[in-house]
Amino acid sequence: MTAAISATQLKPRLPLAEWPDPVSLEVDEGGWVVIRTTPARSGALLRLCVGLDEPAPHGNIELLGHRPGQLRRDAAFHFRRALGVALQPDGLVSNLPMLRNLVVPLVYSGQRSPDEADRRARAVLDALHLGDWTDARPSELPPDLRQVAALARALAPEPKLLLLEDPLNAVRSRQALEVLEYCKRQVPTALVTVFRRSEPLYDLADALMLWDARGLVAATEGVA
Amino acid sequence: MLLDAIAATGQGARGLGASSAVLTRFAGAVVRATWSYPRTAYRLWWRSVTNQVRFTAADAIPFVGTVAVAVGGIVIVEASAQAVRFGLSDTLGRLLASVVVRELGPLLTAILVIGRSGTAIAAELAACRVYGETDALEAMGVNPLHYFVLPRILGVGISVAALTLLFDAVTLSSGLLAARLIQKISLADYVGSLRLAMQPWDIVEVSIKGMIAGMGIAALCSFEGLRAGRAPTEIPRAVTRGVVASLLFVVGLAGLFAVVRYTR
Numbered sequence: 390m391t392a393a394i395s396a397t398q399l400k401p402r403l404p405l406a407e408w409p410d411p412v413s414l415e416v417d418e419g420g421w422v423v424i425r426t427t428p429a430r431s432g433a434l435l436r437l438c439v440g441l442d443e444p445a446p447h448g449n450i451e452l453l454g455h456r457p458g459q460l461r462r463d464a465a466f467h468f469r470r471a472l473g474v475a476l477q478p479d480g481l482v483s484n485l486p487m488l489r490n491l492v493v494p495l496v497y498s499g500q501r502s503p504d505e506a507d508r509r510a511r512a513v514l515d516a517l518h519l520g521d522w523t524d525a526r527p528s529e530l531p532p533d534l535r536q537v538a539a540l541a542r543a544l545a546p547e548p549k550l551l552l553l554e555d556p557l558n559a560v561r562s563r564q565a566l567e568v569l570e571y572c573k574r575q576v577p578t579a580l581v582t583v584f585r586r587s588e589p590l591y592d593l594a595d596a597l598m599l600w601d602a603r604g605l606v607a608a609t610e611g612v613a
Numbered sequence: 614m615l616l617d618a619i620a621a622t623g624q625g626a627r628g629l630g631a632s633s634a635v636l637t638r639f640a641g642a643v644v645r646a647t648w649s650y651p652r653t654a655y656r657l658w659w660r661s662v663t664n665q666v667r668f669t670a671a672d673a674i675p676f677v678g679t680v681a682v683a684v685g686g687i688v689i690v691e692a693s694a695q696a697v698r699f700g701l702s703d704t705l706g707r708l709l710a711s712v713v714v715r716e717l718g719p720l721l722t723a724i725l726v727i728g729r730s731g732t733a734i735a736a737e738l739a740a741c742r743v744y745g746e747t748d749a750l751e752a753m754g755v756n757p758l759h760y761f762v763l764p765r766i767l768g769v770g771i772s773v774a775a776l777t778l779l780f781d782a783v784t785l786s787s788g789l790l791a792a793r794l795i796q797k798i799s800l801a802d803y804v805g806s807l808r809l810a811m812q813p814w815d816i817v818e819v820s821i822k823g824m825i826a827g828m829g830i831a832a833l834c835s836f837e838g839l840r841a842g843r844a845p846t847e848i849p850r851a852v853t854r855g856v857v858a859s860l861l862f863v864v865g866l867a868g869l870f871a872v873v874r875y876t877r
Contacts, residue, residue: 439752462642462756463649470754480749482741492657498754499651506653546753 393418393550393578394438398448401433408433411448412605414598421579423590425608426600428555431582432477435554438580439474440465453549470498473548473576475556479539481527487514487538488523491545500546513541517568533560537568544575551579558587565589639836643766646758658764665768669730669827670775677725677776681783684721688713689788693796705803709788710810715874716867718781719819723826723863726773727856731834734765735855738838739848747839757839765831773827774820781819822870826863833858 394416401408407429416422424431436442437450440457450456455468481490491510495501501509514520517537527535536557543551551572557565566589573579573593583590591597599608650658689709696705738761741747747757785807792798837855841847 436748441748441751463645466751466754466756468754469752472752472754474749474752476745476749476752478745480745480747480752482746482750483744484737493760494750494753494755496657497651497654497750497756497760499653500754502653503656542749542753552752 391418392416392451393420394450394452394580396448396450399434399437399450400447401437401442402444402446403442405429405433410604412600413448414605416578416580419577420595421573421577421581421593422596422598423581423583423587423594424598424600424605425583425586426605428477428584430600431554431584435474435476435552435580435582438552439469439472466498470500470546471549473543473546473551475539475543475551475553477554479527479535481535481539481542483527486524486526487519487530490527490538491542494542495545498546506545509547510545513545514538516571517541533557533564536560540568540572544572548576549578551576551581553579553581555582555584557589558583558585562589566592569593635840636836640832643758643762643832646756646763649756650759650763654759658759661760661764662768662771665765666772666775668733669726669769670772673725673729673772673776674779676729677722677780678783680721680725681718681780682787684717685713685784685787686791688717688784690791690795693792693798697796697798705792705798705806707806707810709785709807710815713784713788714781714811714815715819716871718784719777719822719826720863720867722777722780722823723773723830724860726769726776726827727830727834727859727863730769730772731830731855731859732852734769734831735834735838735852736848738835739841739851742839742841743843743845743847761839762832762835765835766828769831770824770828773830774823777819777823778816818870818874822866826866829862829866830859833862 392415394414396412396414398411398413400411407427414422424434426434433442437446438452438457440460442458445458450458453468453471457465457468460468481487482493485493488507488510491513492503492506495506495509496503500506511520511523514523517540519534519538519541522530522534522538527538530538536559540553540556543553557568560568565587569589570593581590581594597608599606692708692712693705695701696708738747741761747761750757750760789800789803792803793800834855837851837858841851
């Protein structure tokens, strides 16, 4: 089985108090790995995965065969088209209605024409029961639906790999499980971080890890 | 005390140098982004440009028009009073053409646009940074320069060029009214002196100047907005930096055009 994410001795170049020691991590293709950790560690790890932070980190990280921190700017944008990302804060564009929040990334990343993007965005929003909110701005959505909308935007480009930061913590368990099952059917490979217990995610995870002061270790549901 | 002053000057110069380097890199990235614009986004891009023109130009017409009427009245009454007093009525047109049409119009219009649209651009983009909107788009493979910056640069450029022409037209018209009512200068004298002093090229020059000023304002305010940090307190700081940089730019541009015109 090939690794979708492979990190060895990884540590941010700029010192982070909560990440004093390097960590290693592997996410195989076709697996959902859930890490319970703190917001600071989670944010730093996912930003390194996407290659949003400069300078490049210590150690090595590869996603889908690319080293995100070492790509040139245009190559980095091209590489990220294979990712579905939902970070904290969700970053939904506040002056765009929900439909266009999904359309704009599809069109501006060069993946689809506006008409195709419109069709795809409507299909994803309908699948996640957000079809009635296409014209609403993000601030008009209740917090739980806003989190689902951020997931919808991550799913719209049909990514090969999902990177999700504490998704659906405001969503009721049953609805969260339904949404996450849909996500897993659409994208079988994911790295998900959570800041507190999340039963639906623990149920779906192929591997569960705990990252605290002692380091990043495999965990069972009872421990995490 | 002297050493402190020298140290502060040195630090200031270093900061200026660092900012200039970052700004130069930003300008290079904007130029590269223009060539790599995704074909799929042309339609949405055009919509963004027209939205920007509507906000910066169309919505600002009453504001700019009001200022232009006031400026026209004040400048022309003052200028014509002095011209009549010193027996220089025939030079009134030349004075108006050079001061109002070529210099004051473009400069004041640019300043009004900085106050109204430049601040909005810097604040909006800084807020996008603070609330993770630019990061989210970047994480999905969208170059923020394509979505946030390029449409604004073109939209504000077109807007300032159009508003400058409007400003000049309204200023000259209100000046005519003021000159007629207060100084009793005849319509024929007023128009005649203007026709002698102005060339068709003036309109082209003023439009080009407005276009460059607008593009510079949008680029500088976008730059400062996108450079903001993650804290909400960064938003007003980004706006201040954007306004100061834009004001320096438009004043410098006016000086450059004046030097080129009078030395050629």
